[in-house]
Amino acid sequence: MSTIPIPTVEEIIAQGNLVYKRPDALADTWTHYCPGCTHGIIHRLIAEAIDELGLRERTILVAPVGCSVLMYHYFNVDAVEAAHGRAPAMATGLKRTQPDKIVFTYQGDGDLASIGAAEILHAANRGEKFTVFFINNAVYGMTSGQMAPTTLPGMVTTSSPTGRDVALHGYPMRMAEIIAGLPGACYVVRRSVHDARAIRQAKKAVLTAFKTQLAGLGLSMIEFLSSCPTNWHMLPPDALAWIRDTMIPYFPLGDFKVADGVEQV
Numbered sequence: 001m002s003t004i005p006i007p008t009v010e011e012i013i014a015q016g017n018l019v020y021k022r023p024d025a026l027a028d029t030w031t032h033y034c035p036g037c038t039h040g041i042i043h044r045l046i047a048e049a050i051d052e053l054g055l056r057e058r059t060i061l062v063a064p065v066g067c068s069v070l071m072y073h074y075f076n077v078d079a080v081e082a083a084h085g086r087a088p089a090m091a092t093g094l095k096r097t098q099p100d101k102i103v104f105t106y107q108g109d110g111d112l113a114s115i116g117a118a119e120i121l122h123a124a125n126r127g128e129k130f131t132v133f134f135i136n137n138a139v140y141g142m143t144s145g146q147m148a149p150t151t152l153p154g155m156v157t158t159s160s161p162t163g164r165d166v167a168l169h170g171y172p173m174r175m176a177e178i179i180a181g182l183p184g185a186c187y188v189v190r191r192s193v194h195d196a197r198a199i200r201q202a203k204k205a206v207l208t209a210f211k212t213q214l215a216g217l218g219l220s221m222i223e224f225l226s227s228c229p230t231n232w233h234m235l236p237p238d239a240l241a242w243i244r245d246t247m248i249p250y251f252p253l254g255d256f257k258v259a260d261g262v263e264q265v
Helices: 009-015 039-053 087-097 107-114 119-128 177-181 198-213 236-250
Strands: 060-065 078-081 102-108 133-136 184-191 219-225 254-258
Touching: 039 060, 039 102, 039 133, 039 198, 060 087, 087 102, 087 119, 087 184, 102 107, 102 198, 107 119, 107 133, 119 177, 119 219, 133 177, 133 198, 177 219, 184 198, 184 236, 198 219, 198 254, 219 236
Parallel strands: 060 078, 060 102, 102 133, 133 219, 184 219
Antiparallel strands: 184 254
16 A cells, blocks of 8 residues: 655755744744633743844743743753743742843643732833733633633632622732733733634734844733633633633733834834
C-alpha cells in the first residue's frame, strides 16, 4: 500500500503555500491546560507579537502561581517564577536593573486581584515600565474553581455554592478600571478571546502594550476575558458564549487609558 508523503514546513514555505505556523517564541510542546481553555490563544498572541517586534532575545517572562504556573515551558524566552501575587515586584526589579529588556507578567485573577492586589496597584502607581497580561476567568482555576475577586454576582463556585452574594462577599473587581485611575499607568485596556474578531482586536492590543514598553512609558496592562470550561461546568463553545453574554456586560471591553505617546496598532 502506497503512502502520500507529508511535506515539511520548509517545503511548504518553499512552495509559497504556508498559511499558518507556530511562532518561534512559542515552544513546540504540549501544554497542561484543560480542553477549551483560552490560555493557549492568549499565549499565541503574545508569542506572535514578540516575533513580529523582534523581541525574543531580549524578553523576560515572569510566570505566576495559578493555571499558568508552568508557562515558562511554553515560551522560547528567558523566564522566572514568582511567588503567588508577587510577579509585579519581581518584574520591577528585573526592569529597573535591566532597562533594555522587555519584561512582562502573566497573571490570573486570584494572583493579581487577590493576593497580589497591593503589588499591582503600587507598581502601576509608580509607573513601572513593564507589561502586565491579566487573565480574568472569574474563578480560581487551578485550585478547583473557588470564588475569585472577579466572580460575578450570583455565580456558583466551589466556595460560593449558593452563588456570590454581594452583600456578603462584595462586588466583582473591575481591575482595568482601577488600574487606569492610577497616574503611572499608560496603557490599560480590556479585551476578550471569545471569537475571531475579539482575538484580532486582542492581538493589536498586545502589540500596543509592548510598543508602550519599548517607548519607555509607564505600566501597560491588558485584561483578557478568558474561559474556564472545566470550572464553569460547560462545554467549550458554551463557555465562549458565556463570556459574550454574561461576562462582557459586567466587564465591558474597551480602552480605559491611553496616555500621550502611546502608539496604538
